[in-house]
Amino acid sequence: MEPHLHYPPAADLRRLLRFEPQSGAIWLGERRMVLLHTAALSALRRDLITSVGTEHTRRLLTRMGYASGTHDAGFASKTRGDRSLEEMFLVGPQLHMLEGAARVTPLHLKMDAATGQFEGEFRWDDSWEAHAHRLAYGVVDEPACWILLGYASGYTSAFMGKLILFKETRCGACGDDHCHIVGKPIDDWPDGDAYRPYFEEHSLLDKMDALSQQVEALKTTLEPATSGGMLIGNSPAFQHAHDLMKRAARTQVTVLLTGETGVGKERFARALHEHSDRAGGPFVAVNCAALPAELIEAELFGVEKGAYTGAHAARAGRFERADGGTLFLDEVGDLPLPAQAKLLRVLQDSEIERLGAESPRKVNVRMVTATNVNLDEAVAQGRFRRDLLYRLNVYPIRIPPLRERSTDIEPLARHLLARFTALHNKRLSGIGERALQALMHHDWPGNVRELENLVERGVILAAQGGSVELEHLFPNQPQDRHEGVDPQGRLARIVPADHDALCARIVDSGVPIEQLEAQVLALAVERCGGNLSGASRLLGLTRPQLAYRLKRQQTDEPAD
Numbered sequence: 001m002e003p004h005l006h007y008p009p010a011a012d013l014r015r016l017l018r019f020e021p022q023s024g025a026i027w028l029g030e031r032r033m034v035l036l037h038t039a040a041l042s043a044l045r046r047d048l049i050t051s052v053g054t055e056h057t058r059r060l061l062t063r064m065g066y067a068s069g070t071h072d073a074g075f076a077s078k079t080r081g082d083r084s085l086e087e088m089f090l091v092g093p094q095l096h097m098l099e100g101a102a103r104v105t106p107l108h109l110k111m112d113a114a115t116g117q118f119e120g121e122f123r124w125d126d127s128w129e130a131h132a133h134r135l136a137y138g139v140v141d142e143p144a145c146w147i148l149l150g151y152a153s154g155y156t157s158a159f160m161g162k163l164i165l166f167k168e169t170r171c172g173a174c175g176d177d178h179c180h181i182v183g184k185p186i187d188d189w190p191d192g193d194a195y196r197p198y199f200e201e202h203s204l205l206d207k208m209d210a211l212s213q214q215v216e217a218l219k220t221t222l223e224p225a226t227s228g229g230m231l232i233g234n235s236p237a238f239q240h241a242h243d244l245m246k247r248a249a250r251t252q253v254t255v256l257l258t259g260e261t262g263v264g265k266e267r268f269a270r271a272l273h274e275h276s277d278r279a280g281g282p283f284v285a286v287n288c289a290a291l292p293a294e295l296i297e298a299e300l301f302g303v304e305k306g307a308y309t310g311a312h313a314a315r316a317g318r319f320e321r322a323d324g325g326t327l328f329l330d331e332v333g334d335l336p337l338p339a340q341a342k343l344l345r346v347l348q349d350s351e352i353e354r355l356g357a358e359s360p361r362k363v364n365v366r367m368v369t370a371t372n373v374n375l376d377e378a379v380a381q382g383r384f385r386r387d388l389l390y391r392l393n394v395y396p397i398r399i400p401p402l403r404e405r406s407t408d409i410e411p412l413a414r415h416l417l418a419r420f421t422a423l424h425n426k427r428l429s430g431i432g433e434r435a436l437q438a439l440m441h442h443d444w445p446g447n448v449r450e451l452e453n454l455v456e457r458g459v460i461l462a463a464q465g466g467s468v469e470l471e472h473l474f475p476n477q478p479q480d481r482h483e484g485v486d487p488q489g490r491l492a493r494i495v496p497a498d499h500d501a502l503c504a505r506i507v508d509s510g511v512p513i514e515q516l517e518a519q520v521l522a523l524a525v526e527r528c529g530g531n532l533s534g535a536s537r538l539l540g541l542t543r544p545q546l547a548y549r550l551k552r553q554q555t556d557e558p559a560d
């Protein structure tokens with residue numbers, strides 16, 4: 001022990017401790033304490049380790065000790081404000097002993113309040129925590145005096161006004177006959193950063209939150225791209241379509257799904273399949289527009305060996321593969337006329353004939369078709385059979401475009417965000433306000449599919465841990481208005497370079513600039529319902545500047 005490291009008498013600290021059995025309270029100075037059984041604390045420790053694991057338990061208990069140490073640091077200057085810095089500091093180890101943590105012997109102490117320099121080494125004998133850990137788990141590899149160590153770090157950090165990290169270099173839990181601790185500023189430890197999480201709060205909750213988000217996202221990716229998974233929406237237009245789908249599902253009726261490209265027709269078809277009594281059977285989807293006309297019949301109806309050059313083996317078509325289930329024909333309007341004739345026969349007789357086959361085969365297939373073209377027009381133009389349309393159009397469901405269900409955009413976007421953050425292994429806090437607003441105001445020519453693409457790109461472009469912002473969703477869009485710093489260093493609206501075109505048009509129009517200004521000012525004032533302050537903000541002027549310009553025009557007018 002260094003010569004200056006003798007404890008001053010602890011009478012000043014013992015005086016702080018008051019038992020008040022009548023009022024049921026124990027006090028250390030102005031702070032209420034409790035007497036706990038170490039056995040009870042040990043049981044809590046074990047329960048924590050069992051329920052949340054060693055790492056999280058270590059963090060929680062370190063933080064608990066840290067809080068005690070921080071509070072006790074308040075007694076240092078209160079009780080020994082007139083003593084040397086070292087004697088003041090030793091309030092901590094002495095209180096720690098008084099509180100029953102261990103027998104603490106200071107070995108080395110070097111500190112400087114001005115520079116924040118700190119070195120400390122202490123020996124702990126009979127640490128209650130080392131004893132409890134060893135009793136529960138036997139001799140372990142890692143030191144285990146987490147609460148005590150948290151206390152040392154908390155006390156010293158509060159005393160020094162900066163984070164001081166204590167580590168155990170020996171521990172009774174590891175089989176040593178005493179514990180030995182060393183402390184210095186966290187930045188002076190080469191591996192200090194690895195210890196920071198022990199002093200941070202909410203890490204466990206954050207972690208659990210992130211995990212549950214991942215689970216949610218995984219659930220939706222596992223839902224066979226399919227089931228109700230992406231049928232999200234509470235808007236009346238969407239609910240109406242959804243309702244029609246569910247009511248048709250339990251019947252055998254032939255359903256025709258209409259709607260713009262990207263509205264989710266295949267998802268509706270899958271959902272219909274899964275709500276039907278064929279859910280256990282196959283769901284087979286064919287995009288008629290994606291198959292070459294000369295292959296489509298072979299694809300749909302199958303081929304017998306030798307039916308044509310190159311048909312080396314017999315092959316079942318999609319109808320046969322969908323037997324007992326649902327066949328979804330997307331973009332049915334693109335089906336060539338010969339294939340339409342065969343399709344009609346299937347619908348009439350529930351029979352298909354493979355190419356080159358001698359006889360038909362029975363199939364039990366529920367058909368759902370979809371189109372984004374107007375089939376009535378196609379009929380009028382002779383591109384689609386009228387009799388087939390009547391067969392297909394028994395139960396039409398129109399899926400509304402995204403712009404007709406704008407209240408669904410936000411929930412859809414959040415759902416997609418969860419899915420893509422999991423897919424791309426990102427952790428994001430959400431979608432920014434401005435980005436969300438831009439999504440709400442977009443007109444969505446590509447519908448839900450476009451939204452999917454935008455959100456996926458946004459997730460990829462957003463910074464890890466950040467949120468999806470406007471520029472991540474629409475990276476190539478000129479930002480019409482944004483705030484920047486003007487040449488005078490004031491916050492101002494910056495006019496982007498692509499206003500060149502606007503300027504060129506103004507010059508080409510030959511409208512006198514005075515007249516143009518008058519019209520611009522009048523328009524701004526009108527938009528703000530006559531409110532000059534609002535109009536001046538729109539124009540990037542101060543209110544007096546706007547008033548001046550308006551006034552100037554009024555006085556100019558009679559001169560014209």
Ligand SMILES: [Zn+2]
Binds near residue numbers: 143168179
């Ligand atoms: Zn220990």
